[in-house]
Amino acid sequence: MVYSEKGLMRNTRIVFALIFLITLFIFSGYADAQLDCMKCHKHMLTKKFVHAAIPMGCKACHSEPHQKNPKFSTGLSAATPDLCYNCHDKTKFSKKNVHAPVAGGMCSSCHDPHTSDYAKLLIGESPDLCFTCHDKKGFSGKKIVHSPVAGGMCITCHDPHSSGTPKLLPSDPLVLCFNCHDKTEFSKKNVHMPVAGGMCLSCHEPHVSEHIALLTKEPVNVCLECHEGIKKKPHVIVSFSTTGHPIGVQAKGIADPARKGRKFDCGSCHNPHSSESPGLFIYKADSSSQLCVNCHKK
């Protein structure tokens, strides 16, 4: 076949016109599709908070919706969490200790990817959100409930995603405790060794306890854990007595003469954290004998 120059030019114009029309068709079709998504799925976006990814278009995440056998469920362009990491910095979610549902890519177990009535697109508020997987019993119902736990402030002490510190703590336990508790009580002249070592959790539960001051055990037993020997020899030995003070099981029920409403135990004479006096005495005393008068009035 032979083309005349005129015919070739006419044909070219037709081709350009066709390309223009096709492009117009695709673009208007695309715009329609965008509109269409909202036409049928509008109910999805009626809640208070909408994911900032939504205005970027549903196809930012669902590259092929309405497919019979999509590569990823609901026609997503990737599975979670990789889908999320397209826009969110992965490093925040992959520090040394990763929360199990994050490691499992179950972002949707806590977040609605589209819209939510709760801040941060959460599907519920903490602590109830946490209790969907963690047994509530471990955080309530006991005699003593740590005030921030009772207040449902789980995320002041835990990063919900991942952390460089064990148990998803945002920092070392000691630093964490001192965020809310006055450090001076723990840094007097003589500091009890486990306190100096930041081992608050060797004596305290972080959430709830049956014992005063969130102790892990009965007060005396907390101390005997490390000072077993005390039980075997008379404590606070004095020349005229070979038995010493009734401590441990023997002391059950004896009232503390100096602290109203409290039982007589190790804490009657010792501060578990720190003290200006030697021997971690709770009273101002330069020697053992100065301690006695607080209870044994002359």
Ligand code: HEC
């Ligand atoms: C004519 C109405 C209509 C339009 C337009 C529409 N959808 Fe749907 N879509 C449905 C219905 C009906 C379902 C099935 C019921 C359901 O899950 O809500 C569905 C299901 C889905 C699903 C879930 C599972 C699957 O089959 O993939 C996704 C994701 C989805 N649509 C995304 C989109 C996106 C993105 C658009 C725009 C590109 C869109 N839809 C446009 C009606 C529509």
Ligand code: HEC
């Ligand atoms: C940020 C990514 C993202 C965007 C943007 C997004 N989706 Fe989704 N969508 C998801 C994920 C992830 C799931 C799967 C949720 C799950 O596993 O529970 C999903 C599930 C769905 C489903 C089925 C389950 C349901 O929630 O009903 C529909 C329908 C749907 N999307 C529609 C849309 C529509 C319509 C748009 C645009 C208005 C949109 N999505 C935008 C991530 C996204």
Ligand code: HEC
């Ligand atoms: C297409 C990009 C994109 C994708 C994919 C994406 N997001 Fe987002 N997301 C954003 C933007 C933009 C913001 C707002 C800025 C910010 O907080 O980083 C945001 C904010 C958020 C917020 C905070 C909301 C708030 O109120 O502060 C959460 C939670 C969130 N995204 C979860 C997810 C989850 C879960 C996925 C995966 C299912 C995901 N995102 C995937 C773009 C995206």
Ligand code: HEC
């Ligand atoms: C166990 C529940 C849980 C899981 C699983 C979870 N998140 Fe979160 N996410 C939260 C909570 C709670 C917040 C709010 C933190 C705050 O307010 O300080 C949050 C906040 C966010 C934010 C807002 C930015 C920020 O750090 O405050 C983004 C983005 C986010 N999550 C993305 C994701 C992605 C992506 C995944 C999956 C890899 C995921 N989340 C899995 C509970 C979860």
Ligand code: HEC
């Ligand atoms: C979707 C289920 C799920 C939700 C929701 C959830 N967790 Fe978890 N979490 C787990 C699983 C599974 C483990 C690992 C098994 C275990 O230790 O019980 C875990 C472990 C933990 C650990 C111990 C981590 C470690 O390194 O030992 C902490 C702390 C924790 N979760 C806090 C929270 C907090 C706070 C919330 C609420 C913001 C929450 N979780 C919500 C499933 C969940």
Ligand code: HEC
């Ligand atoms: C005052 C800080 C604080 C608050 C508030 C707090 N936790 Fe913890 N949580 C801790 C510490 C500290 C540990 C580590 C205990 C240990 O190492 O023995 C821990 C451990 C955990 C563990 C792991 C338990 C185990 O034995 O491995 C889970 C799960 C957990 N917390 C969930 C929660 C939930 C859910 C809430 C809210 C109801 C919450 N935490 C509130 C400080 C806190």
Ligand code: HEC
């Ligand atoms: C050797 C065990 C032990 C260690 C370690 C320990 N505590 Fe205590 N803590 C106690 C005992 C026992 C009480 C109860 C004191 C009493 O008899 O009233 C207590 C009481 C408390 C109280 C209640 C208020 C008060 O002062 O009576 C707080 C708060 C407290 N401890 C925080 C901490 C913090 C924070 C750490 C770590 C820096 C820590 N504890 C380390 C044993 C310990």
Ligand code: HEC
């Ligand atoms: C978010 C703030 C916060 C953090 C973090 C925190 N606490 Fe507390 N804690 C409180 C409040 C508030 C109270 C109740 C008021 C008070 O007694 O000072 C309390 C009370 C206590 C009590 C006395 C409980 C009672 O009823 O007798 C102990 C013991 C205690 N905290 C130990 C710790 C330890 C150990 C840590 C670190 C693992 C810690 N706290 C971290 C806020 C916090």
Ligand code: HEC
């Ligand atoms: C986790 C282990 C541990 C626990 C629990 C513990 N202690 Fe200690 N305590 C030590 C260590 C270590 C020393 C320093 C070495 C020594 O004197 O045995 C010490 C020293 C002491 C001293 C001597 C301090 C001095 O300056 O002379 C007293 C008093 C004391 N503890 C009382 C207590 C009391 C009271 C309790 C219970 C509230 C208790 N301890 C619980 C580990 C512990």
Ligand code: HEC
């Ligand atoms: C009546 C007051 C009193 C009570 C109660 C008491 N202590 Fe003491 N404790 C003392 C005195 C006084 C000393 C100093 C003795 C000395 O060094 O001469 C001392 C010294 C100590 C020491 C350091 C010296 C040593 O013997 O190892 C430890 C540890 C100790 N007590 C632990 C305890 C524990 C644990 C309890 C509870 C089971 C307890 N104390 C109950 C008064 C008391």
Ligand code: HEC
């Ligand atoms: C915190 C109060 C308290 C302090 C301080 C205290 N005691 Fe006691 N003491 C008691 C109590 C309570 C008993 C038991 C009384 C009873 O059996 O009902 C007791 C009993 C005794 C006994 C009789 C023990 C026996 O053999 O039955 C002697 C001796 C004694 N104390 C000497 C001392 C000396 C010495 C000091 C000073 C180093 C001292 N106490 C400090 C509260 C205290």
